Amino acid sequence: MRKSLSLLIFFYLNFANAQEQRYVTVDRTLSLMGSRFVITIVAESEATANKHIDEASAEITRIEKLISSWDENSETSLINKYAGIQPVKVNPELFGLIERSLKISAITDGAFDITYASMDKVWRFDGSMQYPPSEAEIKSSIAQVGYQHIILNKEKSTVFLENKGMKIGFGAIGKGYAADKTKALMLSKNVFAGIINASGDLTTWGRQASGEKWIIGISNPLDREKIFSWLPLDESSVATSGNYEKYVVFKGEKYSHIIDPRTGYPSKGINSVSVFSKSAELCDALATSVFIMGRETGLAFIDQLEGTEIIIVDSDHKIHKSKGIKFDEKR
Template sequence: MRAFLVLFCSFFLLFSWGQENKGVAVKRIMKLMGTRFEITVIAPNEDIGYINIDEAVSEIERIEKIISSWDTSSETALVNKNAGIKPVRVSQELFGLIERSKRISEITSGAFDISYASMDKIWKFDGTMKGKPSEFEVERSVAKIGYKKIILDSEEQTVYLSQSGMRIGFGAIGKGYAADKAKELLISKQVKGGIINASGDLTTWGTKVTGESWLIGIANPLSKDKVFSWLPVVESSVATSGNYEKYIMLNDEKYSHIIDPRTGYPTIGVNSVSVFAKNAELCDALATAIFIMGKDSGIHMVNQIDGVEVVVVDSDNKIHKSTGIQFDKNQ
């Protein structure tokens, strides 16, 4: 699941609103893209704030109509329908998102892969599984996955899934992209500050009404009601992936509901990953990828990417971080 940034997960937001004639904070919680969105804006008054939020919602709904694999009229659904048949011409917006997704697949060695949607669902996380599926079943479940099978033609602006039965899906990047686009729209409307929280994919701009920075509190894994440290989030984004609720125990081993698209097996060894970067889209994708890659490989990768940081909570509830994260326990 996409973890909310609250105390019982890895992170939570501290909202502290002041007035000082600098405007008001207006917040609305709603269901968009099949999940919970929480949009907060700093506005001159409540009426304008709610108008701003309505504009953000319209933008998110517009994006969903492009990237939804369940909407049969969407561009994404048309690409999937023509897998193994023919290339499909798409909008520049969708082409660009797929192009960036493939680049992330390359730097994560396939741990992130939008063709994961081709996976056969053989793992069940509803308590009914009593043992692992066979190796043959696992291999067959991922046979159609592979970002290199997504063929892009920049001149024709087409997308071709080269194997019949392939599918692409944006579950691990779409909400972050939508949050970025909604933020971009609100900034263009002169909205001075706000937060868009797309079920744990969060992006901020500006400041609170008081002029203070937005803060993310890192909960102590051994004591969920206590904050280990505070981190400011300035014109930045964060996304969290966690296995707090959806997992299975087999032979005393905990398996996350997040499946490695390269192997077909659930991930182990990590409880949560939170990625910090300028764009929510990148945070969203890397949080999933690092969860799959594991603590050591994931942190090593992040340490080589400018402007990206990560905090990993392992299966023993120990906190690990990239080199740019500075914890301030007294903040």
């Protein structure tokens, strides 16, 4: 269920308006949460913008320590350590993230599932696989997967994984969550505008220094130098999930690195998904979910969610979009 960026996102910056004389735009690229973050801040001065970027970086680092499953001292690691043994008391922030994750699992019928971390890695996408895993190996690989076995006690703020060997991980929602929390921090400090871009899972607020909306260009995955659409992001977010960088081919059939946690088999029929909504956390989770659901089910699902839109590129390289997406090819 891990994601890689397949649709490149470009920002259109317009400095024609006199308002830009009152503000400066500063961006910085950082390595955080094992990913490439680009933090862009629009502020009254370069010094102020850099101060806020430092604050944003510290917030992302704080969140990483909270949700990291590779930090043995994190609450997430303790939940995994005591799977099948006892509940673990966690702080309300982590409890809330897990609670929301379970709700997304329910509405996606398990296409999104933070217990995907329990899967045995029988599929490898590093070039070392000589043949696909057997049906028995695949079935065994998902034996401990199942969000229904996460038991929450809100009154005690505890999380319990019912079965030994179960694990949770936030690879399909964590960066979006970090982007949302960092944006909230910046808004609490009255930062004029900015972008938190977590390897393509991004959220925006305010306007460019020129006063115009942030504009993103979605490039064709087959030719990343060509943009097929420009879309405005106004206090909004976007996340992209794709299979261009990690896959294997056996007997002419392509197997994506995005695995359905319900079956253990790689998803098929879609090359990339981009989800647009107010919440980067929701975009992050739904991008992977729709990839697993498939084109028809995914489009029908998104069209039922208010304030959420989607662009899908299928395995035949055809573009599909939800009802609210209006392409602007001129920019």
